Structure formats: structure tokens, C-alpha cells
Amino acid sequence: MNGTTLVLRALHHGERRLARQLTAVAEHHRAEHEVHHVATDLARWSREHANRLAEAGRVRGHPAEAPEEHPPSPLTALREGAAHALGDRPDPGLLLLWDLRKLHLSASGNSLYWEMLAQAAQAAHDGELLQLASRCHPQTLRQMKWTNTMVKVLSPQVLTTP
Amino acid sequence: MDTSVDRIADPWGGRTPYRRHQPWPARVDTFLEPGTGPESVQRWVQTASILHSDGDAMDIAVRDGRMVGVRGRVSDRVNRGRLGPKDLFAWQANSARDRLTRPLVRRAGRLEETDWDTAMDRIVERSRELLADRGPGSIGFYTSGQLFLEEYYTLAVLARAGIGTGHLDGNTRLCTATAAEALKESFGCDGQPGTYDDIDHADVIALFGHNLPETQPVQWMRVLDRLAGGDPPRLVCVDPRPTAAARRATVHLAPRLGTNVALLNALLHEIIRAGHIDHDYIAAHTVGFEELAREVSSCTPEWAAGICDVPAARIREAAEVLGTADRLLSTVLQGVYQSHQATAAAVQINNLHLLRGMLGRPGAGVLQMNGQPTAQNTRECGANGDLPGFRNWQNDRHVAELAAVWNVEPETIPHHAPPTHAMQMFRFAEQGSIRMLWISGTNPAVSLPELSRIRSVLSQDRLFVVVQDLFLTETARLADVVLPAATWGEKTGTFTNADRTVHLSDKAVEPPGQARPDLDIFLDYAARMDFRDRDGGPLIGWHDPESAFEAWKRCSAGRPCDYTGISYAALRGGSGIQWPCGEDTPEGTPRLYTGGITWARPDDCESYGRDLVTGAATDAVEYRAANPEGKGMLRAAGYLPPHEEPDDRYPFQLTTGRTVYHFHTRTKTGRAPQLDAAAPDVWVEASAADASAADLAEGDVVEVRTPRGALRGRLRITGIRPGLLFVPFHYGYWDTPGGHRPADGTPGRAANETTVTDWDPVSKQPLFKTAAAALTLVERGNGTPSPAPTTTASAPWRAGAAPPTTGGRSALVRQGPAMPWTGPAGGGA
Numbered sequence: 001m002n003g004t005t006l007v008l009r010a011l012h013h014g015e016r017r018l019a020r021q022l023t024a025v026a027e028h029h030r031a032e033h034e035v036h037h038v039a040t041d042l043a044r045w046s047r048e049h050a051n052r053l054a055e056a057g058r059v060r061g062h063p064a065e066a067p068e069e070h071p072p073s074p075l076t077a078l079r080e081g082a083a084h085a086l087g088d089r090p091d092p093g094l095l096l097l098w099d100l101r102k103l104h105l106s107a108s109g110n111s112l113y114w115e116m117l118a119q120a121a122q123a124a125h126d127g128e129l130l131q132l133a134s135r136c137h138p139q140t141l142r143q144m145k146w147t148n149t150m151v152k153v154l155s156p157q158v159l160t161t162p
Numbered sequence: 163m164d165t166s167v168d169r170i171a172d173p174w175g176g177r178t179p180y181r182r183h184q185p186w187p188a189r190v191d192t193f194l195e196p197g198t199g200p201e202s203v204q205r206w207v208q209t210a211s212i213l214h215s216d217g218d219a220m221d222i223a224v225r226d227g228r229m230v231g232v233r234g235r236v237s238d239r240v241n242r243g244r245l246g247p248k249d250l251f252a253w254q255a256n257s258a259r260d261r262l263t264r265p266l267v268r269r270a271g272r273l274e275e276t277d278w279d280t281a282m283d284r285i286v287e288r289s290r291e292l293l294a295d296r297g298p299g300s301i302g303f304y305t306s307g308q309l310f311l312e313e314y315y316t317l318a319v320l321a322r323a324g325i326g327t328g329h330l331d332g333n334t335r336l337c338t339a340t341a342a343e344a345l346k347e348s349f350g351c352d353g354q355p356g357t358y359d360d361i362d363h364a365d366v367i368a369l370f371g372h373n374l375p376e377t378q379p380v381q382w383m384r385v386l387d388r389l390a391g392g393d394p395p396r397l398v399c400v401d402p403r404p405t406a407a408a409r410r411a412t413v414h415l416a417p418r419l420g421t422n423v424a425l426l427n428a429l430l431h432e433i434i435r436a437g438h439i440d441h442d443y444i445a446a447h448t449v450g451f452e453e454l455a456r457e458v459s460s461c462t463p464e465w466a467a468g469i470c471d472v473p474a475a476r477i478r479e480a481a482e483v484l485g486t487a488d489r490l491l492s493t494v495l496q497g498v499y500q501s502h503q504a505t506a507a508a509v510q511i512n513n514l515h516l517l518r519g520m521l522g523r524p525g526a527g528v529l530q531m532n533g534q535p536t537a538q539n540t541r542e543c544g545a546n547g548d549l550p551g552f553r554n555w556q557n558d559r560h561v562a563e564l565a566a567v568w569n570v571e572p573e574t575i576p577h578h579a580p581p582t583h584a585m586q587m588f589r590f591a592e593q594g595s596i597r598m599l600w601i602s603g604t605n606p607a608v609s610l611p612e613l614s615r616i617r618s619v620l621s622q623d624r625l626f627v628v629v630q631d632l633f634l635t636e637t638a639r640l641a642d643v644v645l646p647a648a649t650w651g652e653k654t655g656t657f658t659n660a661d662r663t664v665h666l667s668d669k670a671v672e673p674p675g676q677a678r679p680d681l682d683i684f685l686d687y688a689a690r691m692d693f694r695d696r697d698g699g700p701l702i703g704w705h706d707p708e709s710a711f712e713a714w715k716r717c718s719a720g721r722p723c724d725y726t727g728i729s730y731a732a733l734r735g736g737s738g739i740q741w742p743c744g745e746d747t748p749e750g751t752p753r754l755y756t757g758g759i760t761w762a763r764p765d766d767c768e769s770y771g772r773d774l775v776t777g778a779a780t781d782a783v784e785y786r787a788a789n790p791e792g793k794g795m796l797r798a799a800g801y802l803p804p805h806e807e808p809d810d811r812y813p814f815q816l817t818t819g820r821t822v823y824h825f826h827t828r829t830k831t832g833r834a835p836q837l838d839a840a841a842p843d844v845w846v847e848a849s850a851a852d853a854s855a856a857d858l859a860e861g862d863v864v865e866v867r868t869p870r871g872a873l874r875g876r877l878r879i880t881g882i883r884p885g886l887l888f889v890p891f892h893y894g895y896w897d898t899p900g901g902h903r904p905a906d907g908t909p910g911r912a913a914n915e916t917t918v919t920d921w922d923p924v925s926k927q928p929l930f931k932t933a934a935a936a937l938t939l940v941e942r943g944n945g946t947p948s949p950a951p952t953t954t955a956s957a958p959w960r961a962g963a964a965p966p967t968t969g970g971r972s973a974l975v976r977q978g979p980a981m982p983w984t985g986p987a988g989g990g991a
Contacts, residue, residue, distance in 0.1 A: 032589065033919045034926075037805050038776055044802075093593060145778035152779075153579050153586075156328070161299035161595040 004120045004129075005062045011113035012053040018106045018143070019046035025099050032096055038146060039103075045139045046110075052132055093158035097151060104147035111140045167977050169193075170840045170969025173247050173822050173953055174375070174383045175977050179390035183363055183524075186384055190243035192976040193250040194223055194231030203230065208734065210240075210657065210665035212308055212650040213248040213825045215338075215532035216378040217659025219738060220245055222253065222651050222670040229253055229651055229671055236979075238737045240358060240663055246379035248825055248837065250975055253651065255833035256671075261632055262646035263675020273634075273644060278676065278686075281643050285600075286690045288626045292597050293325070298576070302329035302587045302596045305545050306603030307337060307534025308826075310655025310667065312710035313680040314536075314543035315717065316702060317602070318550050320684060323568050324693035324701055328576040329596060331547040332540035333604040335584040336928055337533030340499035342541050342548070343925035344508035344530055346769040347797055348516065349755070350762025350789075352541055352552050353722045355515075356491065356527025357740065357752045358661045361385060363525025366487035368398040370511055371422070371497015372531060375406035376822035376954055378660075382407070396487075398480050400425065401497055402817070403847070403888060404881035405955040413480040416883045417470035419815045420502035420804030420932050426510035427801065428466030429481045431458040433517065438485030443519030447758045449789050450796035454513060457798035469801065489525030490518060496533065496819065501931040505924035506774040506799035516794045522756035529660065534826075536657040542723045543714065547581040547926070551721040552761075552768040555580055556782060559765070567717050569695040580779070583926035584610075585919070592619045600628040602680060603647065607636035607902055608827040608894035611917035611928050612870045613910075617903055630683060633829055636894050636902040647680050648673035654707045655681065656733065662740045662751075664725070666733035681707060719744070722754075722761050722768075755794075763792030774799040777923030804932050805920055808885070812868060812934035814852070816887045818913040819931075822954050824892040832897060836973045844875040844911050845950040847888040848937065850959045853879045860963045861943025867936045871915035874940055878948035879959050887935055888956075889913040909940075 022043035029035045057063055114137035121129035167175050169191075178187040194200065206221035219238030223231035232253055234243035265281035266273040292300045303321045305314065314332075321330040342352045349355070361367065361384045375382040388394055389410060399411035400422075408414045417425050433439060434455055444451050463474035463481075470477075484490060492515065498507045512528060520526040532538055537546075544550030553560035555577040565572040582590070588610070590596040599620075610616045620627055620640040629641035638644045652673040658664045673679070678686075685702065693701035704710045708730050718725040718741075727743035727750075740750040754760070761767060770785035772778060774797060789795055808815055823840040824831040831837040846864050858864065862877045866887060873889065882888055891913040899905040904915075916935060921928045947964035950956035958964050 031592070033585070034777070034921060034923055037920050038923050040805070041775065041802055093595070142773055142776055142778060145773060146776035149776075149778040156576075156579050157299050157582075157590055157595055161297055161590075 004117070004124065005057070005060065007113055007116045007120065008053055008057050008062070011110060011117060012050055012057065014106065014110040014113060015046045015050040015053060018103070018110060019043045019050060021103055021106055022046060025103060029096055029099070035096065035150065042143050042146065045143065049136045049139070052136065056129060056132055093154065097154060097158055100147045100151050104144055104151070107140055107143040107147065111137065111144060114140055165977050166974040168969045168973045169247050169250055169975040170823070170836055170967060170973040171953065173379055174386060175244070175975070177390045178387050180387055181392035182365070182388070186242050186362060186387065188236045188242040188979070189977060190234050190236050190979060191245040191250065192231065192233035196972065198223070198225065198230045205670070206233070207668050207670035208235070209651065209667040209670070210659070210738070211245070211249040212535045212657070213252055213830070214246070214378055215535055215537060215660040216240065216246070216380050217535070217661070217663050217665055217738060218245055218249050218380050219665055220249060224670050227671055229256060240659065240738060241380045244380045244383055247823060248831055251834045251836045251973070252825070252830045254835070255830035256649060256651055258633070258833040260634070261674045261677065262634060262644065263677055264646060265676070266644040268642045273639070273641070281645060282686060282690055284643055285628055285687065288598055289325070289691060296597060298326040299329070300595065300597045301325050301327050302582070302591065302599050304584055304587060304599060304601045304604065304606065305330070305332045305540065307332055307334045307532070307537035307540055308603050309536060309680050310653070310657050310707070311536070311539040311543060311714060312655045312707045313684060314539050314545040315550065315714045316681060316684045316688070316710055318544040319568060319702055320688045320693060322544065322575050323570045324688060324691060326574055326576060328579065329582040329587050329590070330545055331582065331584040331587060332537070332545050333584070333606070333609060334534060334537040334540040334546045335926060336609060337496070338499070338537040338541065339546070339583070339927040340504040340508050340922060340925040341494070341530035341532060342546070343505045344512060347505060347509050347771055347774070348512035348795055349759055350767030350769070350792060350795070351722050352768055353754055353761065354529060354660060354662050355521055355754045356529045356661065358384070359752060360491045360525050360527040361388065364395050364489045364491035365525070366398065366483055366490050367395045368484060368490065368492040369407050370400045370492060370494045371499070371501065372493045372495035373401065373403070373405045373407065373819065373955060374493060376820060377495060377533065378531070379822055396483055398483050402883040402886050403955045404957070413476060413483055415472050415476060415480055417472050419817055419886065421470040421801070422498055422501055422507035423503045423510065423799055424461070424466045424469040424801040425472065425477065426507055427458045427461035428463050428477050429484060430454070430510060430513060430517065431461040432463060432478060432481030433485040433514070434458065436481070436485055439517045440519030444517060448516050448794045448796050450798070454796040454798040457800060484514065485518070487520070489523065490515070490520045491525060491527055491529070493529040493531055495531045497931065499927055500929055502804040502929060503799065503802060504922035504927055504929070509774065509797050509799065513796050516796055522753050527753060532660040535659070538658040538660065538662070542658070542718070547583045548768070549577070549581070551718050552723055553721070554768050554770070556770055557765070564717070568701065569697060569699070570701070571696055585921050585926060585928060588616065588619055591625050594624060597624060598626040598628070600630070601637060602630040605635045605637045605827040605829060605894070607640060608912050608914065609891070611914055611930065612919045613912055613914045614871055615919065630680060631829070633896070635827070635829060636896055639902040645683055646675065646677040647683065648677045652677070653679035653681070656711060658741070659738070663738035664728055664733065664741060665738040666730060681710060759792060759794040762789060762794065764790065766792065771795070772924045774924055775802065806918055806932060806934050808934040812936050814887045814935045814937055815885055816866065816868065816889070816916060816933040816935035817931040818889050818891040818917065820892065821890050821951055821956065823951060824890070826892065827894050828892045836969045840967055840969065841949065841951050843949040844873065844890060844893040844913070845878050845948045845956065846875045846937070847878050847880045847882050847950065847956060849882050849884040849886070850879050851884045853877065856937065856939070858939060859943060860958060861945065861947045862939055863941040863943065865909065865938050865940050866916060867938070868916040868918070868933050870918065871910055873910040873912060873915050875911070876943060876946070876948040878950040878956055879963065880956060881959050887937060891930065
């Protein structure tokens, strides 16, 4: 297994994780209607990315890993992270901000993997892999821009108006 | 041509045919209350219609201090004397017996009459408390599309620089937010590119989700007159209902709800494939062509046919008509704006015109329409979730300019995030961070989606609700303070229609009781709050409509919506004037973008744009890189499936909409006898195939249910698209025992009991045309017909299935040349 395969595998894992996180956030914040609907739409992008990455791994003779064994649900993980940071103040606005921050970090992690993959594809003259990265990476950047915009829009009210 | 016409039975009146490129002939419509002859009218007072966005110019007839009728203004370019049914009859609501005449305050749970000082002091006291304890973010303002320019501007200054809150939006969010956003996305700035005069010159008129005959009936009269004359235009109509426009169309496409982007991408695919694009225009005036061409390259008519359920051949036919037009006029309204992927779809229509170079010439234009009469002013004045004068909240120079106009520090004006949109304000109120909501001239307890949720938000003890209106609306019944407002005809001001035409509306009669103009109420509040500028002077230095207009002119100077060349004197007596109107354009401006795109340069633009799928904001650096020279932007968007799809439990798609006889929540039109009788109650439309499959007949009482709630109405079987149900959204509860909601144990009547809380992430416009629903029989009609009008899109599929909608003698309107008038001049007639 070479480095490119490692990145493929890590990114496949990262996109699947982001898809689950987006779905969980959509579910948990149903009353935040825009977050609910857009997160659901954006989870679709990550699922598509994961499928394409799995296919790319397969044709290169390195099938993607099987799903993790009963990982802690991302919802639980997110909620635990937020609850830890927020002490015992389960304010829905604050929880949403913390969840959006987590989503942003996950998407940024994926974005850097896409960068690595695109660079490796160019160095190795792997046209198909480069095409995959060129097609998917912009959507990851759009996921990051969305979480960033939502944080920007919601922070003033959530953080300064009790 | 001097006849009387029943304008309920015939909403559009008689024809005055004319040829392409000829001026539209005049026809003056006059309606005076029974027993009033023209000789007994003492004054004609100049105004324009306040019941749709057309801006029909009219005069109010006054006798003994009362309104007694109306007539169209023959000299005005918008309507050349014509009036629609609402213009003709709805003025009668001004003198309805149940007008609010005194302020009300809630005491021990009940609304009680009081005086102005008590009511205003209560509002001021709560404002001060909240500012001290919770800050400006705890106060929100939700306004209208029916106040006047001077009122919105005053409200914008007091909210943004006085209170310092970002929470100010209008119900224009429900009607025209997508129009504004689509214009910003394509042209960098709001501002209607086309003009109604383009109807005189176009050889193809395309109506995208726009029921023109019912929303702007006077411009439909213009189209009908072209169709009756020489060299008539071809019509392309995209609408799932059999509207009067669909019946006259060369090509009618009736797609599944929520698939506009797929259909439009296929039309663009075909137009590019066939080479019907203007390469020189694209090179000179646009950016983004390669990306758009790539996005639509796989969007074949066959692909779209599978998604939209429209035959591929019909899509090709439409593309051929659009692609070969010599002068193409497109109009867009709620079928796009209130549907899934609203902005993404509206932008594709701008793309069509950019690709074909169809802008800025007679007959070649886009009309991204408005629903409400003064929605344009809500947008311009910054009362709609934007900054006044189409200024960019992300551009520090624009904010500094605004701060200089207001003589405040730039940081006084919240601009660290986009101004809050209405749906988000209701969410903040639901969560408890907004504690005071001042609602002026609108009725969210009927007009917003998912009414049980809205009622529960407005009913919270911790939320202080102020409602300023003409009547005790459903929303007013939930208020803590109710302020009685004067309306059109009882106050002076200006407003601007969907093609940028500014009209003056003069006061004709006194308001009832202690009712006051909205402007006076806002000025009174600002004075009591003692808002100051940075030199300690009063923040708001004006005191009446004309001085407010002059203040607005200073704010508009140098911006696209430049009013500096307009004055009350210039508007009085003549025709409306289209902005921009300044030093270089003293006569106004019929068409924008005659020589290319003018307001998209990075330093000038109103917005750097948003992602068409996520709504994420673009920043200045990205915008500058993508569009350094400020060209038109061809923006691509892929199709996404709607968020709510039919299933076994909810097998139908459900859409809501309006009828020609009513406006908004019937606050006025329900109190005009002719209009009320024409469409007295809610109904449900279904196709003949669906009715027959469910064994339902005309007039059967049916229930429409979604996961949010249900309503009941009588069934009308029409030529609507199979699989689709339609319910008009006008009907609420003020004229039922429930008052503001369904009475206990009775079924819902309002369409919005069923609608979903979902909005376009780009324009934040709620989506009223995307829900899955179930339809069940409640009770057989046994011959009682549905109350749906037979004259319009709700006409029965089988002729004679219901008695024809008529108005009889009380709806007779005189139609002819200008009425001879030799009495004393007055009121600017």
C-alpha cells in the first residue's frame, strides 16, 4: 500500500464520517429549518464522494475498509463534545454553533486530503484520480463555506443576546 | 367604446387591439358607487393601486369627505386608464365598519381600548427595558409590502441606526426576495432590467411560474390587446395550472412541482446546442459561460422529461420558440420564487437573456416580478433584510456612506452579518432571544407557513408583540399592543411598482377615528425614544411625507435606485416616473443595461453573491477574482430533488396560490362586497383523472392533509396537472368564530395549516409550492358547487359544472374614453 492509497482510504473514511455528521446535525436540529434542509442536501455530496472514492480504491486494487465496528454515533460524539464545552447549559443555539464548528473542522480535514490527492494524482500522471479530485474538492470547499457562513450569521445573536 | 362591463364576470374587460411597436391605446375604467354620477364627484385625488405590483395609476372620487369611486389615469404609461377588479372594488373596504379606530392594549389577557399615549408609552417602556437588559438583538421589526416608501425608509433608519438591530425584514420575503436575490446574483445589484413597455415590442413573451392574468391583470389586458392585434406575440407558459395565459400559449409546459431547475437547464442545453446564443454579447458582457455550458451539457430534454414529467418534444418546442425570438420578454413570479431551488431557477432565466443578448432593447427584457404593490420600496429602503439604497453590508465603504447620510458612526449600523430575514426572526422569537416583535401592515398568522407553529410563537408570554394595522387581523388578536393605522387614500406618500415606476398617492379623505398614518406612528416612536445622531441632533429630522421623501432622495443619490430627480411636484398631475432619475436622466429610465451591465463592479455591487445550493456567502476577494470588470454573471446550478416528495401516505403534490379577486389575507378584498362574493371561501383544485380515481365530484367537501396539519374545502375539478392539488392561500379566520385560528372542533381553512417550514437557502424565501399531501372525502356535495371562481385558472374542467361567476349590476364598470370632467380642479386630478 502506497501513500496515495492511504490518503484515499483516509478520505473515504472522512467523507463517510462527514455524511453521517451532516445527517445527524440535520436530524438533531430539525427546528433549525435551514440547517436541517441544507445539511441533508450536503450529506448527499459526501455520500457521493465516498462512493467514488471506494470505486477509485477498488480499481487500484485496494478496496475501502469495511465500516467501523459500531463506532460511537457521531451525534453522540458531537453532543458530548458540545456538552463538555458548554458545561451544563444545553442552550440549543450554542449547541448548534458547536455542531457547525465540528462540521467545519471535518470538512476542512477532508479538504486537505483532497488537496493531497490532487497533488499526488498530478505527480503520478493519474488523470482519473485528478478528475475525481477536481470534481469533488470544490463541493467540499462549498460545505466549508456553508458552515462558515452559518456560524457567521448565527454567532452575533446566539452569543450576545441571552 | 363606451360601455358598461361586469368586471367580476369579465376581469379583463373589452379589447383595444394594437399592432407590434405601436403605442397601447387608452381605455378608461371608472367605477362609482351606486347612485353617484360623475357630476356629483367633488374631487378626483391622484393615487395608484395598492393591491398588486402593477402600479395602476388611478384617481379616487371624493364627495363630502368620503371615497365614492375610482377611475384609471389615462395619462399614465403603466395602465393607460385601465383598472383591474381589485383596483375597482377594494377601496370600499376603507369605510368598513370594523376598522380599528383606537389603540388597544392587552390587560389581564384581553385587548382593551386605550389612548395613543398609553399605547406608545407601553411600547417605549418595553423597548427601553429590553435594550438595557438584553441589547438591540432582542428587538425585531417585521413589515409589509403595502406601506409607502417614506414609511419604510423611516422604519429602516429607526431600526438600524436608532435601535441598532439587524432584525428588520418585510413580508416581501414571501413575495419578492427571490426576485431581488436573482438580480443580485446575475447583475450584482437589485433593479428590474425591463419595463412593461417591452410587452409592446416583444415577439415572444415567456411566463415562468407567473399567472399574469390574475396577479397583474392590467398587463395581461395589454398582452390580450397584442394578441388581438397585428403581428401578435407567441407565448411560452410554464405553469402546472391551466391559467388564462396557459390557454393562450403557443407552448404550455406543466412540470412537476420542484423541478424548475431541471426544466430550465434543459431549455438552456437546447438553446446552446442549437447555437441560438449571442457569442459577441457573451464575450463582451458576461463571465461564467464555460461553467454554465458544462453544467447544462448533460441536461438533455429527455433527461428533464424524466424529472419534470413534461414530454421532451414539448421542451424542444419551447426551446425553439425562446431560441428564435427576435425580441424576448420573460416574466417570473411565485411558481419560481416560492418553489424548490427558487433562486437557482430564477437565475437561469437571467442566464437565458444573457446568453441571447436579450436585454436593454425594446421588447428584449426580463421582469423578475414583485407580488406586492410597494415591495420594491421595502427593498430599496432597506426594510427587507438589505441596507438602504442597495448598499452592500460587506462593503465598508457603503456602510460608511450610509453612516454619513445618517450622521452616525458606521459601527452604529449592524453590518457584521447579513440583516436577519423574516423566517430567522421568527426562529429567534421561538427560541426566546427576540423578545419584542413589531409587525406593521402584515398578517403572519395567516401568511407564513405552518400556522400552528406561527401561532405558538406569537402567543408566547415572553414575546411582546406590537401590531399596526387597519383591522383586528388574526395576528392583531395575538398582540400585546394594537395600533390603528391609516391606509391608502387616507395618507400621502409614494410607492414604486415592479417596473421601477414611482407614483404619488395623495390623501383623499380623513382616516377613521384616531387611526394615524404609519409614518406618523414611526416618527412618534422615534421622538419618544429620543434617537440621536452623533452630534446630539435628532436622528430623524423629517416630519411629514414630503420631507421624508427628500431625506430618502439624499440616501438614494448615486445609487442604482437614484430618486434625486423626482419630486412630489413632478409626480403630481402627470405619469409615474421610472428610476433611476437623476441629473443625467431627468425623465427617468425605462430600461437598465442598455449598454452592458452597470452595477456589478466589485466596488459598486450590492452583493458579492451566494452559493446557489447552500446559500453560503461569497466574499469580496472571491468576487473580485471572478468578476473584476463587473460583467453579467452566468451562474450554473445543478438540479436537486425536492425536500418533500409524495409517498403512499401523502400521494399528492400540493401548491398554494392566489385568485384575481383577492389580495394577501383578504384584509381589504374580503370586505369589498363584489370581490368577496366572487370568491367567498376556500376551495381545493384537483385534476379530473385524480377526482375520478378517488370517486370525487365537483363540490364534495374534501380534506387536504400534510404532516403539519389539515384544511377542508369544496372540490373544484379543473385542468390542473394530474397528481397536483391547489389551494388558495387568502383565507384565514377573522370572519369565522375562531377569530385567529380554527375554532375548537372545527377544521382548518387556511392553506398554510399544511405548508412546510422550508426556505430557499439563497433568498430565504419560504417555499409554499412544495409539499406532499393526502386528499380524502369528508362529505358529498350533492350538487352544491365549489366556491371557486369559474372565470380564471380555477375554471371547471367540464363546462357548466358550476354556475358562472358574475357580479351583476353592482359590478358594472364604465369602460370608455376619459370621463368628461369640468368641475373645480383639486387634489391634483
